[in-house]
Amino acid sequence: MSRIPRIVILGAGYGGIVTAIRLQKQLNYNEADVTLVNKHDYHYITTHLHMPAAGTDNPENARVEISKLIDEFKVDFVKSTVLQIKPQEKKIILEDSTLSYDYLVIGLGGEPETFGIPGLLEYSLNIRSINSVRFIREHIEYQFARFKKEPTRKDYLTFVVGGAGFTGIEFLGELADRIPRLCREFDVNPELVQIINVEAAPTALPGFDPELVEYAMGVLKDKGVTFKIATAIKECTPDGVILATGEVIKAATVIWTGGIRGNRMLEEAGLETSRGRVVVDSFLRTKEYENIYVIGDCSIVLNDQGRPYPPTAQIAMQQADVCAHNLIAAIRNSSPREFKFSNKGTVASLGRGEAIGIVGKYKIKGYSAAMMKKLIDMRYLYIIGGIPLVLKKGRF
Amino acid sequence: MSRIPRIVILGAGYGGIVTAIRLQKQLNYNEADVTLVNKHDYHYITTHLHMPAAGTDNPENARVEISKLIDEFKVDFVKSTVLQIKPQEKKIILEDSTLSYDYLVIGLGGEPETFGIPGLLEYSLNIRSINSVRFIREHIEYQFARFKKEPTRKDYLTFVVGGAGFTGIEFLGELADRIPRLCREFDVNPELVQIINVEAAPTALPGFDPELVEYAMGVLKDKGVTFKIATAIKECTPDGVILATGEVIKAATVIWTGGIRGNRMLEEAGLETSRGRVVVDSFLRTKEYENIYVIGDCSIVLNDQGRPYPPTAQIAMQQADVCAHNLIAAIRNSSPREFKFSNKGTVASLGRGEAIGIVGKYKIKGYSAAMMKKLIDMRYLYIIGGIPLVLKKGRF
Numbered sequence: 144m145s146r147i148p149r150i151v152i153l154g155a156g157y158g159g160i161v162t163a164i165r166l167q168k169q170l171n172y173n174e175a176d177v178t179l180v181n182k183h184d185y186h187y188i189t190t191h192l193h194m195p196a197a198g199t200d201n202p203e204n205a206r207v208e209i210s211k212l213i214d215e216f217k218v219d220f221v222k223s224t225v226l227q228i229k230p231q232e233k234k235i236i237l238e239d240s241t242l243s244y245d246y247l248v249i250g251l252g253g254e255p256e257t258f259g260i261p262g263l264l265e266y267s268l269n270i271r272s273i274n275s276v277r278f279i280r281e282h283i284e285y286q287f288a289r290f291k292k293e294p295t296r297k298d299y300l301t302f303v304v305g306g307a308g309f310t311g312i313e314f315l316g317e318l319a320d321r322i323p324r325l326c327r328e329f330d331v332n333p334e335l336v337q338i339i340n341v342e343a344a345p346t347a348l349p350g351f352d353p354e355l356v357e358y359a360m361g362v363l364k365d366k367g368v369t370f371k372i373a374t375a376i377k378e379c380t381p382d383g384v385i386l387a388t389g390e391v392i393k394a395a396t397v398i399w400t401g402g403i404r405g406n407r408m409l410e411e412a413g414l415e416t417s418r419g420r421v422v423v424d425s426f427l428r429t430k431e432y433e434n435i436y437v438i439g440d441c442s443i444v445l446n447d448q449g450r451p452y453p454p455t456a457q458i459a460m461q462q463a464d465v466c467a468h469n470l471i472a473a474i475r476n477s478s479p480r481e482f483k484f485s486n487k488g489t490v491a492s493l494g495r496g497e498a499i500g501i502v503g504k505y506k507i508k509g510y511s512a513a514m515m516k517k518l519i520d521m522r523y524l525y526i527i528g529g530i531p532l533v534l535k536k537g538r539f
Numbered sequence: 540m541s542r543i544p545r546i547v548i549l550g551a552g553y554g555g556i557v558t559a560i561r562l563q564k565q566l567n568y569n570e571a572d573v574t575l576v577n578k579h580d581y582h583y584i585t586t587h588l589h590m591p592a593a594g595t596d597n598p599e600n601a602r603v604e605i606s607k608l609i610d611e612f613k614v615d616f617v618k619s620t621v622l623q624i625k626p627q628e629k630k631i632i633l634e635d636s637t638l639s640y641d642y643l644v645i646g647l648g649g650e651p652e653t654f655g656i657p658g659l660l661e662y663s664l665n666i667r668s669i670n671s672v673r674f675i676r677e678h679i680e681y682q683f684a685r686f687k688k689e690p691t692r693k694d695y696l697t698f699v700v701g702g703a704g705f706t707g708i709e710f711l712g713e714l715a716d717r718i719p720r721l722c723r724e725f726d727v728n729p730e731l732v733q734i735i736n737v738e739a740a741p742t743a744l745p746g747f748d749p750e751l752v753e754y755a756m757g758v759l760k761d762k763g764v765t766f767k768i769a770t771a772i773k774e775c776t777p778d779g780v781i782l783a784t785g786e787v788i789k790a791a792t793v794i795w796t797g798g799i800r801g802n803r804m805l806e807e808a809g810l811e812t813s814r815g816r817v818v819v820d821s822f823l824r825t826k827e828y829e830n831i832y833v834i835g836d837c838s839i840v841l842n843d844q845g846r847p848y849p850p851t852a853q854i855a856m857q858q859a860d861v862c863a864h865n866l867i868a869a870i871r872n873s874s875p876r877e878f879k880f881s882n883k884g885t886v887a888s889l890g891r892g893e894a895i896g897i898v899g900k901y902k903i904k905g906y907s908a909a910m911m912k913k914l915i916d917m918r919y920l921y922i923i924g925g926i927p928l929v930l931k932k933g934r935f
Contacts, residue, residue: 274687281684288677291670329673
C-alpha cells in the first residue's frame with residue numbers, strides 16, 4: 144500500500160480501548176491512521192458496574208474519559224453510534240458520518256441474552272452501561288420512596304435478580320449491603336424487603352468450584368438473599384415474574400443478569416455468528432474477512448475441548464494485546480501471533496469484605512479474596528491509565 | 540378537680556412540640572398529665588423541607604427525634620395516627636387505642652388546598668412531610684435516569700411548580716440550584732431542563748413587598764426559572780398540566796405548593812371551620828368548647844382588619860407560648876393571656892446564598908438575607924432543643 148493504512152476500532156470497552164492503547168504505543172509515526180469509535184466519550188469498567196447499580200459506589204468510579212486514555216496526536220477518537228458494518232465496501236456507517244477502513248477491529252460488546260423469555264426485554268433491567276446502572280440505582284431508591292406512600296405495596300420492596308452467574312452474584316452482594324442503609328434512610332422495616340435470586344441452571348456460578356459456590360451462597364443467604372436455583376423464569380411481566388413452577392413473584396424490580404449475546408450488528412454484517420458472537424480464527428480474524436478482527440464479548444474463542452471460554456474482561460484484554468500485535472504485523476508484513484487464553488484466575492465479590500476466587504491453583508475466600516479483587520481492579524486501571532488513574536479511581 | 544387533669548396535644552409540629560416543651564418546663568410535679576400524640580416519632584422542621592425535596596440537603600437535617608425534645612418523665616409520647624376527635628365525649632380515637640382528655644390542644648397541621656382543580660390531588664406532589672420530600676427528591680432524580688433511557692421524552696425534564704407563595708418560591712430556588720448538579724451527574728444537557736412556575740394570583744408572593752418580589756423573580760429567572768404569573772392551572776393530568784389559557788405543559792413532575800387548608804378531622808369533629816381551619820377566640824380556644832385549643836395551620840387568627848394571618852411557623856410558635864400559658868392558667872385558675880401576633884419579619888430563601896426578607900422595618904436581600912434566614916432556622920433549633928440541637932442540625 145502506498146498510502147497510510149487506516150485502522151478503525153469499533154467500541155471502547157476492554158477489548159477496544161486496550162487495542163487502541165497498544166497501537167498508540169507500538170506504531171511508528173505515520174505507520175497507520177487509527178480511529179477509535181465509541182458511543183460515549185468515556186470508557187466504562189464493566190466489571191465494576193454491579194456496585195453503582197446497587198448504589199454502593201458512585202458511577203463516576205466506574206468510568207474514565209477516553210481523552211484521558213488516548214493520545215489524540217496518535218489516535219483519532221470519534222464519538223458516535225455505529226449503525227452498520229459493510230465489510231465488502233470496507234465502510235462503517237455511523238449515525239452522522241461514514242468511515243472507511245483497511246483494517247477493522249470489532250469490539251462492540253454484547254447485549255442481554257433473554258433466551259426467548261417473554262417480557263424480559265420490556266420489563267427487566269440490565270447491568271450493562273453507565274446509563275443503565277444509574278437507572279437501576281435510582282429505580283431501587285424510588286421503590287423505597289414509593290413504598291412509604293403506599294405501604295401495602297410489598298412488591299415495591301421485592302427485588303428479583305435473574306441469573307446467578309458472575310454479574311448476578313456480584314450484584315446480589317452489593318444489593319444486600321445496600322438494603323439496610325436504604326431501610327434506615329427511608330424508615331422501612333428491613334424484614335419487609337425481599338431479595339430473590341432465580342437461576343435456571345442446577346447451581347449458582349455454573350462451572351465454578353462447588354466448595355466456593357457453597358461458601359458464596361452461604362454469605363449471601365446470611366445477608367438476606369433467597370435463592371431459587373434450578374428454577375427457570377417463564378415470563379417477566381410489568382408486575383414481576385412467573386416461574387416455570389407456576390409460582391408468581393410480585394416485584395416492582397426485576398434485574399436480568401442471565402446471559403450475554405453478541406451485538407446484533409455482526410450478524411447483520413453477514414458474519415457467521417452463534418448467539419451473535421463470531422468464532423474467530425487463531426489470529427482473531429473472522430473467517431470471511433482477513434482484515435476484520437473481532438474481540439471481547441462479541442467474539443468466541445474455543446478451548447482445547449472445543450467449548451467457548453466465557454466472555455470476561457480478562458480474555459478481552461488478552462485478545463487486545465494479540466490483536467494490536469497482529470494489526471502491526473499485517474502492516475509491517477511480519478508474523479502474526481496466535482491467541483492462547485491464559486487464565487490468571489477469577490474472583491467474584493460478594494459485597495463488602497467478602498469474595499471468592501481461584502487464583503492459579505489456589506482457592507481463596509473471605510477478606511483475602513476481597514483484597515485480591517481490589518488488586519485485580521487496580522491492575523486494570525494501571526494497564527489502561529497508569530499510576531495516575533489508579534490513584535484517581537482506585538479507591539473502590 | 541380532685542384527680543390530676545389530663546392534657547392531650549395532637550400533633551408535634553411547630554405548635555404542638557413547642558406547647559409540650561413549654562408545659563414540661565412550667566408545670567409543677569403532678570400538676571397535670573401531658574400526652575403528646577404524633578404520627579411519627581420525629582418532629583420535622585417544615586420550613587426546611589424545600590431543601591431535602593429538591594435534594595440540596597439531607598432529610599435528616601429536617602427532622603428531630605421527639606424523644607430528644609421531650610422529657611419522658613414529664614410528657615408521655617404516643618406514636619399513633621389520630622382517626623377521630625370526639626369533643627362531646629372528651630375522647631380521641633387513635634388507630635390502635637383511645638385517649639381521654641380534660642384539655643385538648645389540636646395542632647394537626649394542614650393539608651394541600653387544591654381549590655377544586657381536577658387531578659391535582661392524584662397527580663401532583665406536595666412538600667409536606669419527610670416521606671413526601673424524600674419521594675419528591677427520588678422522583679426528580681428518577682426522571683433524569685429515565686430520560687437517559689428515552690431521550691425523546693423531554694417531559695421527563697420538565698418540572699412544573701404550582702404556586703408562587705413562600706413554599707413555591709423557596710423550592711424553586713433549591714430546585715434551580717440542584718438541576719445543574721443533576722445534569723452533570725446524569726450527563727444531561729442543562730438546556731433541555733425546564734422549570735416552570737405557575738401562579739394564579741397577579742403576582743408572586745402575594746402581599747409581599749413588590750420591590751423584593753421583583754428581586755426574587757430576577758434571581759430565580761437568572762437560575763433558569765420560567766414564570767407564568769396570573770395564570771391558573773385548569774387541570775392536572777398524568778402527563779402534566781393544562782392551563783386556563785389552554786396551553787398544555789407536558790411534565791412528568793408537578794409539585795403543588797398553591798395552598799394549605801386545615802386538617803379534615805376538625806370539621807368532622809363538628810367544629811366550625813373555614814377551609815378546614817378553625818377561627819379561635821382570643822385565648823386560642825374553639826367557640827364550641829372551652830377546653831379545646833387550636834393552634835398552627837389548622838387555626839385562624841384574624842388581624843386588626845379582620846383578615847386571617849397566613850399560616851406560618853412563627854405564628855404557630857407564638858400561639859404555642861400562649862396556649863401553654865392558658866392551659867396552666869386554666870388548671871391553676873389564674874388569668875389566661877390574650878393572643879396577639881407580633882410579626883418579627885419574614886425571610887424567604889432563593890437557593891444558595893440568596894434570599895429576600897423584611898425584618899422589622901428593614902428590607903433585606905441577597906447574602907445578608909440568606910444569613911438572616913440561617914439565623915432564624917438556628918434560633919428555632921435553639922428554642923426546641925437548645926445548643927446541642929443547633930450544633931447537631933444547624934449546619935444547613
